[in-house]
Amino acid sequence: MKVACVQLDIAFGNPKENFITVEKKIRDAASLGADIIVLPEMWNTGYDLTRLAEIADVEGEDTKRLLTKLSKELSIHIVGGSVSTKKGDNFFNTMYVVNSLGEIIAEYDKAHLFKLMDEHHYLEAGNGKNLFSLDGIEMGGIICYDLRFPEWIRSHVLDGAKIIFVPAQWPDKRIDHWKILLQARAIENQCYVVAVNRVGKDPNNSFNGNSMVIAPWGEILWTGENEETVKVVELTLSEIEEVRKRIPIFQDRRETLYK
Numbered sequence: 001m002k003v004a005c006v007q008l009d010i011a012f013g014n015p016k017e018n019f020i021t022v023e024k025k026i027r028d029a030a031s032l033g034a035d036i037i038v039l040p041e042m043w044n045t046g047y048d049l050t051r052l053a054e055i056a057d058v059e060g061e062d063t064k065r066l067l068t069k070l071s072k073e074l075s076i077h078i079v080g081g082s083v084s085t086k087k088g089d090n091f092f093n094t095m096y097v098v099n100s101l102g103e104i105i106a107e108y109d110k111a112h113l114f115k116l117m118d119e120h121h122y123l124e125a126g127n128g129k130n131l132f133s134l135d136g137i138e139m140g141g142i143i144c145y146d147l148r149f150p151e152w153i154r155s156h157v158l159d160g161a162k163i164i165f166v167p168a169q170w171p172d173k174r175i176d177h178w179k180i181l182l183q184a185r186a187i188e189n190q191c192y193v194v195a196v197n198r199v200g201k202d203p204n205n206s207f208n209g210n211s212m213v214i215a216p217w218g219e220i221l222w223t224g225e226n227e228e229t230v231k232v233v234e235l236t237l238s239e240i241e242e243v244r245k246r247i248p249i250f251q252d253r254r255e256t257l258y259k
C-alpha cells in the first residue's frame, strides 16, 4: 500500500487559495502512483480562528465536494487532513475520509482541543472515534494534539486500526515532542503511523514540516524536510503481524490492572 504525504504551506484565512493548492497537490500525488493521499490539519483556513464565522466550511460542503470529485476521478483514497467546519451553530476541526469510489466513509471532529493555540475558545470538541476501512484494512485517524493522548490511539488500535493517520499543524518549537511521540505511538501500538505536518508561518507560529512515516517496529521510513513536498512511501502491511508475533503485547496486556 502506497501512501502520499502532502506536506504543504497554508494561506492564512484564505480558503479559496488553499482549495486551489490542495487540488493541485492531490493531482500530483495521484500521478506518483499513491493509493492513499494524506493532507495536513486545518488546510482550508489555517488557524485564523477569529474569522471562522466568515471562512469555515459550512457543513463541510466545499471540502466534501472537492474530495469526492477528485477521489472518484483519480481513483484514489483521500484521508483529508482536516478543515475548519461550521455545523449548525458550532465550529469544529473536522477530518473527512473519502474512498476511491468518491464515498465519504468517515467524518471525525478533533476530540482534544489545544488550548495553547486557542482552539477551546472557538471550536467544539468531537465525541466520537475515527475508524474506517480502505481496501479491507482497518485504519484510524486522529488530529494533531490528539497525539498526546496515548489511550485515544490505543483504543483505536484495540478496535482494529493497523494504520494511524495524524494530520497536524505542529509548530517548530515543539517538533522534538512530535517526532518522539509519533515514534512511541508506532512502537507501543505495533502499527504504522502516517503523520503529515505543514510548513510555513502564520501570525503566531512557524512550522517546519517533519512529516513522518513510521513502521510498526519503530523504523522511521521517511521524515519530511522544511519545504513543500509530496512524498510517496510504501507500507508493508505484513510487518504488523510479524512485529506482533515477535513481542505479543496485545496478548500480554493485563487490562484489569489498568482501570
Ligand SMILES: NC(=O)CCC(=O)C(=O)O
Residues within 6 Å of the ligand: 041, 114, 117, 143, 144, 145, 146, 148, 168, 169, 170, 171, 174, 177
Ligand atoms: N494543532 C495542534 O493541535 C498543535 C498541537 C501541538 O502543537 C502540541 O504541542 O501538542
